[in-house]
Amino acid sequence: MATSIQVLAPNGRRQNVKVTPNTSILQIIEQVCTKQGFPPEEYDLKHQRTILDVNSPVRYSNLPNNAKVELxxxxxxxxxxxxxxxxxxxxxxxxxHAFLPSTSLWQILEHWDQQQSVNQDRGKLTQVPDESSVPSLQPVCIYMRQEVIGEKALKRTTLKSLGLTSGRAIIRFLHRAVELPQEVETAKQPTKKRSNESMSSAASSSTPSLPQKEEPTPMDVEPSSRQTVTDSRTESSTRNAPTASVSPSEPMEVGADGEIKLTPQQEEQAMIMGRAIAQSIFQHRQEEEERQQQQQLEQQRQQELRRLREQERQIRQRQQELVSMSARESFTDFKFPEETKGQTLFVNELSSMAGSTEPCDRELIVYNPDIEDRSVDTKEDVPDEFFDVTVSDVRRMYADLQQERQSLEEQPMLTKSQRETHAIKMIRKYPKIVIRIHFPDRLVLQGIFRPLETVKALTEFVQSNLEDKNLNFYLYTTPPKCILKDPKQTLYAAKLIPAANVYFGSETSCAHYLLSSLLGEAVTPTQADVKFALVRSTSQVDEESSEGSTVNESTSQTKRSSAASPPSATSASASDSASTSASSSSSKGTVPKWFKMGGKK
Known part of the structure; x- marks a missing residue:
């Protein structure tokens, strides 16, 4: 049975509520909302996925101990x-009868007492039938397993406190001989008061009291005697002294000359109190000295720590100054050698591709794929068996699919440098790419571009060949459909290398989109394919020539460096070149004698 419930409020705070088996869910809601500042009528308690009934007690709510519920x-x-x-x-x-939830149980009983038609056969419910019984009979109301006993409890308990805010309920009423817990408490109060009075009297008796009849006035006693009386009072009223007190049965006597006469027992008690006071004063002074010493040590440690931090900051600042000064001094008188003036000292792949972004000749071609090419003989018909898929065709397609899947699964992860290297190879392999733009009227516009040109250049090329220059259009590739939105994206990044089909899209429909002059110059698809093949072959030749020029340039640089080097270096380079040429000539010569070809079986 739950004895404590943890409630999560909407503001993120958690509140532990101590409950009994008879505590209603409505009481828990009111307690939490009152503390967190929420209106109770707008909130419920939720345990896991169940909204708890506000009218049911905790006993029947199936809540474990330390349950976590949400408001x-x-x-x-x-x-x-x-x-x-x-x-x-x-x-x-x-x-x-129907009652409001704010009605108390005692008011319900009074309601039935006021009904004259009901009271004819029985007495009033609020009156005890037999007052002579011991213990006395008390009115009791029982709701479920909760009992409310006595007039005060019935007046204090309302239907809402029992969790009844709507619906129907049965309450049992009876008279039971029981002793109220309130009477027990009231009976204990005088005893407690008497115990307090006895404790105060015992405390007052523990303090020494001087008889007023024998105590002289301050004017009659000499200064020395007055000091003695004051000291004795101070010592007797000290709280930190041990259990040494002057007994009230042994009053101190004052002589005729004003001196206080103490009995041996009082003198012994006074000595004990004096030692205790002196010991406490000495201990207090020692603690004060230790505290001051600790404060001084802490101050010294803080000062030393600040000094070390300041020294560390100065040293770090000095190191930074020295580093900056050395860097300035090392590059103050730096000059490039005069021998390297006008020479290209650094050549890499990126520098060799500097011209890849410059636009090339577009070699514009317009063709219609529906035009028949008369140069191709189409009289011979292919038999229908040619289009039938055989078992070998299916096996070949299945093998190709398996190989493609395996290549995709076993593809290694590439680093950024490896991806850049692959991009450089592709750009050098295809310095020119062919792009065909398909229009809705079945016409195709073909042009040549550089791989590092942007999508903006492709859009401008299409716009320059449109009949309506102000026509809104967009370019996309498919499948899947991907619109070329970024004008700064390169054609290589848009995956349009080495050749690609791009489609023209527009919300405005026209009979034809291209210039009328281009429509008259339309060619056949075969001619466009021939042009595409020529561009590919030309790009390969350009690649080989660029590689050859790079090799020649490196060779000339080697010759210049060998000419400027001393004779020993020249002879070494000559011997290296000779060995290289010898190895190359031997590799290009005939097959060696020890190599034998395998015989045909």
Whole structure:
């Protein structure tokens, strides 16, 4: 059975609520909302996925100990309606009536007492039938397993505190001989008061009291005697002294000359109190000195720590100054050698591709794929068996699919440098790419571009060949459909290398989109394919020539460096070149004698 519940409020705070088995869910909601500042009628308690019934007690809510519930907002604010109460008497008679939730149980009993038609056969419910019984009979109301005993408890308990805000309920009423817990508490109060009085009297008796009759006035006693009396009073009133007190049965006597006469027992007690006071004063002074010493040590440690930090900061600042000064001094008188003036000292792949972004000749071609090419003989018809898929064709397609899947699965992860190297190879392999733009009227516009040109250049090329220059259009590739939106994206990044089909799209429909002059110059698809093949072959030749020029340039640089080098270096380079040429000539010569070809079987 739950004895404590943890409630999560909407503001993120958690509140532990101590409950009993008879505590209603409505009481828990009111307690949490009152503390967190929420209206109770707008919230419910939710345990896991279940909204708890506000009218049921914790006993029947199936909540474990230390359960975690959440305060959630209701769909509609909770409204209080009248509750139909059936009051079952000891004679098994039931009295039914509707009451508001704010009505107390005592008011319910008074309501039935005021009904004259009901009171004809029995007495009043609020009156005890037999007052002579010991213990006395008390009115008791029982709701479920919760009992409310006595007039005060009945007046204090309302239907809402029992969790009844709507619906129907049965309350049993009877008279039971029981002793109220309130009477027990009231009976204990005088005893407690008497114990307090006895404790105060005992405390007052522990302090030494001087008889007023024998105590002289301050004017009659000499200064020395007055000092003695004051010291004795101070010592007797000290709280930190041990259990040494002057007994009230042994009063101190004052002589005729004003001196206080103490008995041996009083003198012994005074000495004990004096030692205790002196010891406490000495201990207090020692603690004060230790505290001051600790404060001084802490101050010294803080000062030393600040000094070390300042030194470290100065050293770090000095190191930075020295580093900056050395860097400035090392590059103050730096000059490039005069021998390297006008020479290209650094050549890499990126520098060799500097001209890849410059636009090339577009070699514009327009063709219609529906035009038949008369140069191709189409008289011979292919038999229908040619288009039938055989078992070998299926096996070949299945093998190709397996190989493609395996290549995709076993593809290694590439680093950024490896991806850049692959891009450089592709750009050098295809310095010119062919792009065909397909229009909705079945015409195709073909042009040649550089791989590092941008999408903006492709868009401008299409716009320059349109009949309507102000026509809004867009370019896309498919499948899947991908619109070329970024004008700064390169054609290589858009995956349009080495050749690609791009489609023209527009919200405005026209009979034809291209210039009328281009429509008259339309060629056949075969001619466009021939042009595409020529561009590919030309790009390969350009690649080979660029590689040859790079090799020649490196060779000339080697010759210049060998000419400027001393004779020993020249002879070494000559021997290296000779060995290289010898190895190359031997590799290009005939097959060696020890190599034998395998015979044909």
């Amino acid at each position: 959630v907002k209701t769909a509609a604010p909770r409204k209080e309606t009248e509750v139909n109460i059936a009051l079952q008497l000891e004679s098994n008679e039931r009295l039914q």
